[in-house]
Amino acid sequence: MTKPKPYKVRCEKCNYSTTVRPRSDCLDPKDLTKQICPTCKLIMPRVPMGMLDKFIVAFTS
Numbered sequence: 104m105t106k107p108k109p110y111k112v113r114c115e116k117c118n119y120s121t122t123v124r125p126r127s128d129c130l131d132p133k134d135l136t137k138q139i140c141p142t143c144k145l146i147m148p149r150v151p152m153g154m155l156d157k158f159i160v161a162f163t164s
């Protein structure tokens with residue numbers, strides 16, 4: 104079983120971004136809600152992770 108990779112999403116409207124860490128391979132509704140911008144209520148598309156993002160993920164997970 105492979106561990107699901109975390110990914111970053113960013114709002115195209117207000118530039119709010121967050122990192123989503125899926126808990127399992129199954130699609131979790133909680134992960135989906137994390138992809139919605141709390142300000143604009145828009146679904147945020149995935150964006151490539153930068154070096155800093157990868158560091159934060161490794162440090163906090």
Ligand SMILES: [Zn+2]
Binds near residue numbers: 116118119144
């Ligand atoms: Zn937004």
